[in-house]
Amino acid sequence: MDRKVKLVExxxxxxxxxxxKTNWMEMLANSPENFIESLSEILEQFPSExxxxxxxxxxxxxxxxxxxRNRAEGQAKLKEIYEEExxxxxxxxxx
Amino acid sequence: xxxxxxxxxxxNIDIVDGExxxxxxxxxxxxxxxxxxxxxxxxxxxxxxxxxxxxxDNDDKRRGDKSWSEKLKKSATVVALGLSFWGAVAxxxxxxxxxxxxxxxxxxxxxxxxxxxxxxxKTYEQSEQIERENERTLGIEKRNVQQILNAxxxxxxxxxxxxxxxxxxxxxxxNLENHIRMYKR
Numbered sequence: 001m002d003r004k005v006k007l008v009e010x011x012x013x014x015x016x017x018x019x020x021k022t023n024w025m026e027m028l029a030n031s032p033e034n035f036i037e038s039l040s041e042i043l044e045q046f047p048s049e050x051x052x053x054x055x056x057x058x059x060x061x062x063x064x065x066x067x068x069r070n071r072a073e074g075q076a077k078l079k080e081i082y083e084e085e086x087x088x089x090x091x092x093x094x095x
Numbered sequence: 096x097x098x099x100x101x102x103x104x105x106x107n108i109d110i111v112d113g114e115x116x117x118x119x120x121x122x123x124x125x126x127x128x129x130x131x132x133x134x135x136x137x138x139x140x141x142x143x144x145x146x147x148x149x150x151x152d153n154d155d156k157r158r159g160d161k162s163w164s165e166k167l168k169k170s171a172t173v174v175a176l177g178l179s180f181w182g183a184v185a186x187x188x189x190x191x192x193x194x195x196x197x198x199x200x201x202x203x204x205x206x207x208x209x210x211x212x213x214x215x216x217k218t219y220e221q222s223e224q225i226e227r228e229n230e231r232t233l234g235i236e237k238r239n240v241q242q243i244l245n246a247x248x249x250x251x252x253x254x255x256x257x258x259x260x261x262x263x264x265x266x267x268x269x270n271l272e273n274h275i276r277m278y279k280r
Contacts, residue, residue, distance in 0.1 A: 027177075027181050031177060031181075034173055035173060035174065035177040037170070038169070038170035038171070038173035038174050038177070039170075039174050039177070041166075041167065041170045042167065042170050042171055042174055045167065053174065053178065056175075056178060057178040057181065057182060060178055060179050060182030060183075061181075061182040061185045061186070063182070064130075064133075064134075064182045064183045064185070064186045065185075065186050067133070067186075068186055078137060082140065082141050082144045082145075083144075085141075085144075085145070085175055086144055086145055086147065086148055089145065089148050089168070089171045089172075089175070090148045090149060092171070093148065093150055093151075093164055093167055093168055093171070094149075094150065094151040
């Protein structure tokens, strides 16, 4: 089955909110193939981490929006997210 | 006052009264430019940061394939960068979303950003081409190693010596197969 179709089904059946699902569908529809392949690979190995990716995406959105209003605060928030992201990726790869 | 205006997509330069001038950007285009520049900068920071993700020593023993973990690390990084890109795009004015032309532009920009971080400035298409060439080269190397192994098999020598002679080539074959699998994933 096509990777994108599988991802759409997987996200559609997940416990994410309807609004979150809509955001993901929009991303899937408009993202390049390397993003789709990478996401599919990660979620095949670690399906329970969808909620973490969803959370980090929402926090990045908020941090970018904050940056528009206050550069220093937005930058600090993004730095914090990148630190946490690095630790999480290290943790799942070494699980 | 503008009289004759010619705009080329390639140069994005307006010709007004015979003079070349930078085109006036709409508010949406200005926002796009600013957000793309910022997203680009952030994605570069983030990619450098995630490059430092360490894969544990016991990974080889557990999965028997270090390249598998490296590939997953790259995938995780691509997903993280992609989510940053979409996080930045979400702050653009609503009119920049949902139009096919804009979506194609986001898609291309994101592909190029992601590819550039992993391929030293190459675009997505160029990096795909490099990957295909690498895959072909690995296939040729694999055939060469198999020919060496076949030649050793035909040698009229002690089988114990044959095993010793073949060992480094079998290791090489195993590594090549792992790399080829990695490109095909």
